Amino acid sequence: MVIASESRYSDGAMPFEDAEQLRPVRLDVRPSAVLELTWVLHLLERGHLDAIDALRDHGERFRRELTDIYEDGYECLPDVSILAERIGALLTEDADEFLRGIERAARLDGVSLDLLSEAPDVREATLRHLARLREDPALARRCAALFSDIWELLRPEWERTGLDAVRRASAEWSARIRGGAGPMDLLPSKHVARRAEQERLLSMRRRVVLTPMYFCREGGSIIDVGTFVHVGGPARPPDTDSARRKEAEHLATRLKVLADGTRVALLRDLAAEPASVMDLSRRFKLAQPTVSNHIRLLRDAGLLEARKDGARVLYRVPRDQLDRLLDDARSVLLQS
Numbered sequence: 087m088v089i090a091s092e093s094r095y096s097d098g099a100m101p102f103e104d105a106e107q108l109r110p111v112r113l114d115v116r117p118s119a120v121l122e123l124t125w126v127l128h129l130l131e132r133g134h135l136d137a138i139d140a141l142r143d144h145g146e147r148f149r150r151e152l153t154d155i156y157e158d159g160y161e162c163l164p165d166v167s168i169l170a171e172r173i174g175a176l177l178t179e180d181a182d183e184f185l186r187g188i189e190r191a192a193r194l195d196g197v198s199l200d201l202l203s204e205a206p207d208v209r210e211a212t213l214r215h216l217a218r219l220r221e222d223p224a225l226a227r228r229c230a231a232l233f234s235d236i237w238e239l240l241r242p243e244w245e246r247t248g249l250d251a252v253r254r255a256s257a258e259w260s261a262r263i264r265g266g267a268g269p270m271d272l273l274p275s276k277h278v279a280r281r282a283e284q285e286r287l288l289s290m291r292r293r294v295v296l297t298p299m300y301f302c303r304e305g306g307s308i309i310d311v312g313t314f315v316h317v318g319g320p321a322r323p324p325d326t327d328s329a330r331r332k333e334a335e336h337l338a339t340r341l342k343v344l345a346d347g348t349r350v351a352l353l354r355d356l357a358a359e360p361a362s363v364m365d366l367s368r369r370f371k372l373a374q375p376t377v378s379n380h381i382r383l384l385r386d387a388g389l390l391e392a393r394k395d396g397a398r399v400l401y402r403v404p405r406d407q408l409d410r411l412l413d414d415a416r417s418v419l420l421q422s
Contacts, residue, residue: 112293113269115259117252119181120170121318122244123237125302127152127166130236132410133388134336138301140239146386151232153391155225156215163212164204164309166233169219171311177295179249185234192219192226202287203310240301248300255298255321272296273319277306284308291315337418340411343387348372349380353389353403360393360402 129137131152135145156163169191170176175184184191201209219226259272269288273279279288288294293314298321299306306319344350352366363381367374381401384390389408390401 111289111291113263114293114295115256115263116177116295116297117179117249117256118177118297118299118316118318119179119237119244120166120176120184121297121307121316122240122248122299122301123181123233124164124166125299125307125318126236126240127233128307129301133340133407136336136339137303138240140243141236144235144239148232148236149388151228155228155232157218163208163215164201164311165212165215165219167309167311167316168199168212168216171313176311176316177297179252181233181237185230185237188230188233189223189226192216192223192229195220199312201310202290203284203308203315244300251300251321252298259296259298269294269296269317273306273317274304276304277319279306279308279317287315288317333418337414340387341415343383343389346380349384352377352380353384353408356390356401357403357405357408360400362395362398362400364398 126138126141130141130145130149133149135149136142138145141148167176169188170184172191172194173184173187175181175187175191178184199209199213201212204212219229259267262272269279270285278284287308287310291310291314295314295316297316297318299318300321302318302320303322304320306317308318309316344353348370351370355361355366355369361369363374363377366372366381367377370377381390385392385401389403389411391404392399392401394400
């Protein structure tokens with residue numbers, strides 16, 4: 087585990103005051119290649135397959151493998167950061183130490199995890215997944231292989247552009263902290279840490295580590311890793327107009343799949359109960375290849391999940407994904 091130095095902020099870290107308890111909280115700024123990887127996994131899970139140019143041709147395959155590996159569904163669980171912290175590989179500029187050590191990290195039971203940053207269902211899903219990795223070495227190897235494949239595609243841009251951008255932002259953030267800035271002065275207006283329950287969390291651990299992220303263009307993350315709270319945010323100020331255009335284009339691409347009455351009808355049917363291609367073919371009086379093509383498009387858009395039922399494959403609508411698409415549409419269309 088990474089332990090805060092006993093020296094008094096010798097590395098540029100500064101204290102800030104917990105307003106409620108009036109005790110100093112150590113505030114550091116550190117790059118984290120592993121947090122960059124975690125963020126990209128989050129983008130893949132959300133269906134933002136074109137957000138990273140290097141992953142554009144592989145995003146759907148990676149997203150499906152994530153779904154296969156995480157039996158509860160990958161919902162940006164904090165497991166990657168937890169595993170990296172177990173072997174002291176979280177707060178580094180290179181992901182290789184973590185990627186080489188995933189299987190070892192998975193075998194470690196670690197300290198009791200409060201995971202105060204997570205909702206109860208996410209906390210339980212994280213603990214179940216970590217237990218599965220510990221009990222199933224083959225699953226840990228699959229995770230290591232998948233994460234390594236993703237990082238190899240990210241590596242050229244990270245080493246060419248990303249790392250320098252993060253180093254510059256780290257120096258700037260550190261200077262602002264020395265000048266008296268607190269976490270909220272460095273994070274965007276819509277950052278998750280600004281939620282009341284998360285803002286309280288910042289004063290519950292004696293150390294907060296801020297990480298400027300290159301692959302994160304907006305928003306950010308907050309993870310309670312036990313010994314400290316890890317907060318990530320964009321390394322660069324957002325270009326609001328450009329971000330909104332990209333957001334609108336991404337939403338339009340996702341909504342195109344619904345611009346067909348048959349697909350909408352299939353989606354509505356599968357939201358009511360799971361069914362196979364053959365079931366749907368009979369129900370809608372359509373040829374199986376036609377149904378299969380519609381199912382492929384809906385699944386590529388992240389609106390369907392598949393599971394084996396004997397020799398059949400059943401498809402269902404993950405309601406959270408559909409809700410998320412509608413929420414994203416509302417956010418993009420009604421944002422001020």
